[in-house]
Amino acid sequence: MPCDGLFVIGTDTGVGKTFVSIAIVRRLRELGVRVGVYKPAASGAEQTSAGPIWTDVRDLSAAVNDQFPHDRVCPQHFVAPVAPPVAARLEGRQVDESLLIDGLRWWGGQVDVLIIEGVGGLLSPLSDRISVADFAGRAGFPLLIVGRLGLGTINHTLLSVEAVLRRGLPVAGVVLNQAIPGEPDLAAATNPDELARRLPVPLLGVIPHTSTADLLRLGWFLRMDWRSLMKPSRAQTGNTN
Numbered sequence: 001m002p003c004d005g006l007f008v009i010g011t012d013t014g015v016g017k018t019f020v021s022i023a024i025v026r027r028l029r030e031l032g033v034r035v036g037v038y039k040p041a042a043s044g045a046e047q048t049s050a051g052p053i054w055t056d057v058r059d060l061s062a063a064v065n066d067q068f069p070h071d072r073v074c075p076q077h078f079v080a081p082v083a084p085p086v087a088a089r090l091e092g093r094q095v096d097e098s099l100l101i102d103g104l105r106w107w108g109g110q111v112d113v114l115i116i117e118g119v120g121g122l123l124s125p126l127s128d129r130i131s132v133a134d135f136a137g138r139a140g141f142p143l144l145i146v147g148r149l150g151l152g153t154i155n156h157t158l159l160s161v162e163a164v165l166r167r168g169l170p171v172a173g174v175v176l177n178q179a180i181p182g183e184p185d186l187a188a189a190t191n192p193d194e195l196a197r198r199l200p201v202p203l204l205g206v207i208p209h210t211s212t213a214d215l216l217r218l219g220w221f222l223r224m225d226w227r228s229l230m231k232p233s234r235a236q237t238g239n240t241n
Contacts, residue, residue: 044081
């Protein structure tokens with residue numbers, strides 16, 4: 001049975017995809033929704049005395065109380081902090097494309113909602129042959145685009161949205177996140193209004209630099225009907241065209 005879902009992508013790396021994904025997961029769980037999390041591939045491990053740790057995967061799994069096997073949350077891990085296919089080659093491996101969709105299909109019937117976190121930006125390579133955008137098209141969920149508040153984000157966000165729409169992918173909307181602490185500069189302060197005037201998709205809200213717990217007290221975030229932004233994934237029904 002297919003589930004609903006959102007595919008969270010960024011305009012760049014380090015814009016707060018994991019942060020936003022976790023906040024949505026926690027909000028849905030507060031409402032009694034059965035939520036799963038999926039990251040098709042992860043690269044860039046934190047080296048510890050216990051071995052490499054992929055913090056994004058660890059934090060996503062913790063957001064659902066570690067109730068699912070970690071290899072279901074993320075079936076492919078690579079150590080180097082570069083794009084997954086590059087990191088895989090450095091280890092003499094390849095990203096297994098069959099796992100990308102097979103790993104997604106597993107979630108059908110397991111949960112009510114699946115939150116997928118992408119890798120890097122929209123056109124970042126996910127395997128030797130496909131990009132994050134290609135996989136998003138196969139997954140079939142609406143995209144939630146996370147942009148960074150600050151100089152340059154107007155261009156990055158509009159380019160990302162244009163690329164998504166040219167591919168005919170569904171878009172849930174855009175969220176702007178203040179990834180860097182401190183008082184917003186002039187660019188950050190004016191980004192939301194300028195983007196709202198130019199975007200052909202909804203600007204859902206702005207997240208100040210904060211913790212996930214504080215984010216869950218933001219009025220617009222709590223009022224957002226996240227379920228209404230979702231739809232069943234085509235991949236889980238066997239239709240990946």
